[in-house]
Amino acid sequence: MKSLDQLDYCHTYADLGPSLSSRVNPTPLSGSYLIHTNQRLAKQLGIDIESVGDEILIQLLSGQGILESWSPIAMKYTGHQFGQYNPDLGDGRGLLLTEFINDNGEKWDFHLKGSGQTPYSRGADGRAVIRSSVREYLISAAMDGLSIPTTQALAISGASTPVRREEIESAATLLRIAPSHVRFGHFEYLFYSGQHSEIKALADYIILWHMPELKDSEDKYAAFFQQVTKRTASMIAHWQAYGFCHGVMNTDNMSILGLTFDYGPFAFLDTYLSKHICNHSDYSGRYAFHQQPGIGQWNLSALGYALSSLIDSKQIEASLQEYSTHIQAEYRRLMRARFGLDSEHDSDPELINSCLELMEKLGLDFNFTLRVLSETGPDNWADIGLDSTLNKPEFIAWLREYQQRIALDYGNDQQRQHAMQGVNPKYILRTHLAQEAIEQVENGEFDILETWLTVLANPFIEHVCPTHWSLPPSNDQKGICLSCSS
Structure with missing residues (x-):
């Protein structure tokens, strides 16, 4: 484990030449404070993040200072946005602070999101807010816990600096980690x-x-x-x-x-x-x-x-x-x-698709339905007292077909349930739960992020956490539609 000032820093992307980036230092935030550090990720990277000390870490995250061996740059790129080519793109609110090579020979980027204006900001303020930063901090962990390829986040900080979005919000920064930030x-x-x-x-x-x-x-x-x-x-x-x-x-x-x-x-x-x-x-x-x-x-x-x-x-x-x-x-x-089908049969895609069609028709929750299937056996599926997620006539008819199919793979249904529980999460970072966490952080309840990171690191097992985290949302919490600034 190495402290930040002991890491083997490099600047391989900047070495490609000035046409791909611009040298920019972060614009300092005022009234900054540390919200959370991802200790699990730090250990995976071989970083002793605790040895830095909160005061120095706050300075680094808020743009009030950088290490001598860092050389922050804003990357230049373009792209197709909603199908139309836009030549005026690039890192408009984030900086590649530096890169480092860990003891395993892996190269990683330190990227600070919300670090202020760059030549590619297109008139925007270059800032991030607590709302969007908490969402990215948690979803990075959630995706990693589900084994979905993702960038990750090492730390998050807040500040008293006001930022105007749809309303006035508080500024924040996020230290994002990835092997590379190169894009199409x-x-x-x-x-x-x-x-x-x-x-x-x-x-x-x-x-x-x-x-x-x-x-x-x-x-x-x-x-x-x-x-x-x-x-x-x-x-x-x-x-x-x-x-x-x-x-x-x-x-x-x-x-x-x-x-x-x-x-x-x-x-x-x-x-x-x-x-x-x-x-x-x-x-x-x-x-x-x-x-x-x-x-x-x-x-x-x-x-x-x-x-x-x-x-x-x-x-x-x-x-x-x-x-x-x-x-x-x-x-x-x-x-x-996810459906517990151990072997491969030609009829499997039709069986799975027919279930998805029923979920859509009957208004069933996607991940919760599969989790309920992983926790119950065929003897209980026809029980009138079974959870209402599955207790619908059309779905019960599909369950009979499903029961015949899984019988081809398992002599003991406990084996199927165990296998399914290993890939069907009990906990999902649903939109309303992320919003709940945002509000708690905005109220100064920072410890909620540690609880969430523990849950999301292995969302397939039971955790000590609020019961509603494992349940579908109520009707008024479903289908929340967000903006690009979320």
């Missing part, structure tokens, strides 16, 4: 600005640091794009399997490493609604839940076009076709596990 939009920026030699340099950089197994490939750039398509397909398959809605799948929000990041109006499904829209700015439903796999492919095609100076069009098309195959295979694997 980085390559689009270089392509549309005619910097073709830099495209090759950036691709070589990603291969060197994050896909070293490709460096000796006969056609490493085609292999690179293929790797990005596979990682993206796996990420979105996980989204679909756990009912996660991202909300703003612009290409500038797509990680080149297939990590979920740039959390805004995200939501997990409550009632299963295949066409659910979690972003009230998405008037056309472009990023609705059922659209996410297709949008992922659309975004990859935009990336492929930006890489066309390196990769033949036939190779790009081949990888895009593989995307469809991979996402379907990964989604089916995850859903078979």
Whole structure:
């Protein structure tokens, strides 16, 4: 374990040249205070975060100071926003403070969100607020606990500095951690600005640091794009399997490493609604839940076009076709596990899809229904006293079919229940629960974040926490639609 001033710092991204970034120091916040540090993540990274001391950590998080070995920069990129290319993008409220290499030889970014204006702020204030910062702090942990590829968050701080959104709110900063913050939009920026030699340099950089197994490939750039398509397909398959809605799948929000990041109006499904829209700015439903796999492919095609100076069009098309195959295979694997189907049968997709259709028709909660299935056996399914989630005639008819199917895999139903409980979370960071946590933090109840991080680190087991965290929302708590500033 090393303290912050002992880490092996580097600046590999800045070394790519000035066309990809601008040197910017954080703009200090006033009245800053520490809200929480993620001790589990710090230990995983080999960082002794406690040795820093709260006062110094507050200074670093609030922009009142930086370590000598840091060299903060704002990254320049562009991207397609709701299908339209926008050349005026980049880190508008965040800075890549530094990078470091841990004892395992892994390179990590320190990225401070809410650090003030940059050349890419487009007139905005460059700030984040407690509301959005708490949401990202918790969802990062929630996604990691569900084994969904994601950026993570090491610390969160607040400040007395006022920030105007729909109303006046308090400023906050979030220290985000990721192997890389390079996006599809980085390559689009270089392509549309005619910097073709830099495209090759950036691709070589990603291969060197994050896909070293490709460096000796006969056609490493085609292999690179293929790797990005596979990682993206796996990420979105996980989204679909756990009912996660991202909300703003612009290409500038797509990680080149297939990590979920740039959390805004995200939501997990409550009632299963295949066409659910979690972003009230998405008037056309472009990023609705059922659209996410297709949008992922659309975004990859935009990336492929930006890489066309390196990769033949036939190779790009081949990888895009593989995307469809991979996402379907990964989604089916995850859903078979969630339904406790140990072996693979041709009729499994129809069985699963018919359940999802019933959930939508009957207004059943997606994750809670699967959790109830994992905690009860066939002997109880027909019981009139069974939870109302399953006690509906049409669903009971489906359960009979399901019972016949699981009998092919298990002689003892306890085995099925155990397997399902390992992949069907008891706790989900639902929108109304995140809002509840936000309000508690705004009231100074910071310890609630530690309780949540403990729960989200393993959401599949019973925890000592409020009972309603494991239950579906009431009718007035369902379907909350958020804005991009959330």
